Amino acid sequence: MRLLQFSDGEFHLTKSFVQDVPEYAILSHTWGADTEEVTFRDLVDGTGEHKTGWEKIRFCADQARRDGLSYFWVDTCCIDKSDNNELSRAINSMFRWYQNAAQCYVYLSGILASSLGGNQQRDIVQQPAFRSHTWFTRGWTLQELLAPVSVEFFTQDGHRLGDKRSLEQQIHEITGIAIPALRGELLSDFSVEERFRWAEKRLTTYEEDWAYCLLGIFGIFMPLIYGEGRAHATRRLRKEIADAANRNEKTRDPSGMHLGVSDGY
Numbered sequence: 001m002r003l004l005q006f007s008d009g010e011f012h013l014t015k016s017f018v019q020d021v022p023e024y025a026i027l028s029h030t031w032g033a034d035t036e037e038v039t040f041r042d043l044v045d046g047t048g049e050h051k052t053g054w055e056k057i058r059f060c061a062d063q064a065r066r067d068g069l070s071y072f073w074v075d076t077c078c079i080d081k082s083d084n085n086e087l088s089r090a091i092n093s094m095f096r097w098y099q100n101a102a103q104c105y106v107y108l109s110g111i112l113a114s115s116l117g118g119n120q121q122r123d124i125v126q127q128p129a130f131r132s133h134t135w136f137t138r139g140w141t142l143q144e145l146l147a148p149v150s151v152e153f154f155t156q157d158g159h160r161l162g163d164k165r166s167l168e169q170q171i172h173e174i175t176g177i178a179i180p181a182l183r184g185e186l187l188s189d190f191s192v193e194e195r196f197r198w199a200e201k202r203l204t205t206y207e208e209d210w211a212y213c214l215l216g217i218f219g220i221f222m223p224l225i226y227g228e229g230r231a232h233a234t235r236r237l238r239k240e241i242a243d244a245a246n247r248n249e250k251t252r253d254p255s256g257m258h259l260g261v262s263d264g265y
Helices: 040-045 054-066 084-100 118-122 140-146 168-175 192-199 229-250
Strands: 002-007 010-016 024-028 071-073 103-108 151-155 160-163
Touching: 002 054, 010 040, 024 054, 024 084, 024 140, 054 071, 054 103, 084 140, 103 140
Parallel strands: 024 071, 024 103, 103 151
Antiparallel strands: 002 010, 002 071, 151 160
16 A cells, blocks of 8 residues: 655655555545546645645644544555556455445535534534535444444534544444444344345445445455446445355354364454
8 A cells, every 4th residue: 555654745656565565654535526636646746735635634644644644545546546456456445445444434514613612622523514514424433433443523614523433322323333333343244134224325426336345345356347237246245245155155064163264354
């Protein structure tokens, strides 16, 4: 994976780490207009500071530094999406990247604590703007909520609202996700259909991504075929899930003990 580092007043992309990946923070957010997000090419060319997405990158860098982390990762610009092989590897690795992050910061664009008084700031998580935020309805943010151990929620102007544990009741009410899953219980302990229900009302820009964003939730790796549509992609995903279950069943001894194969999630 390729990380970002802030030094000498600029953002720099690192080499692609295959092993010995340093500790890093990771950003979870909802995309704005494509023309306003900072891309890989923007960073390579030294452009992008005029885009509104620059604010999110700056926030992530500043928060990571406060947490003692020199490196961070943002999906808009750390992946070269013009390279189909890199994009496919990234999507199949995404759950693990979030899972291995030292910190995950949820950036809730459009919610400004600075526009509210002290009492209102404390109650932001009870207000409609929080509970109806699009972050809770996007497909990709499901794994970004479940994979990391540490998930912290921030307003657009950097006000910390709490973390996945302190806000678990509100998150459960908004998303319907079981509290044990939010607390880090193995996702394989939840049925396939329950995990699909967590995503059934979530949206993705490309219809195939509805299935692809669930790969890590089920511990599945498979090729991406953009253009196949949601229904076909979901059928492929379900087949992979069934095949993995059959393989796991064959590794059990007669006593029911598992002999070392697991989806790991």
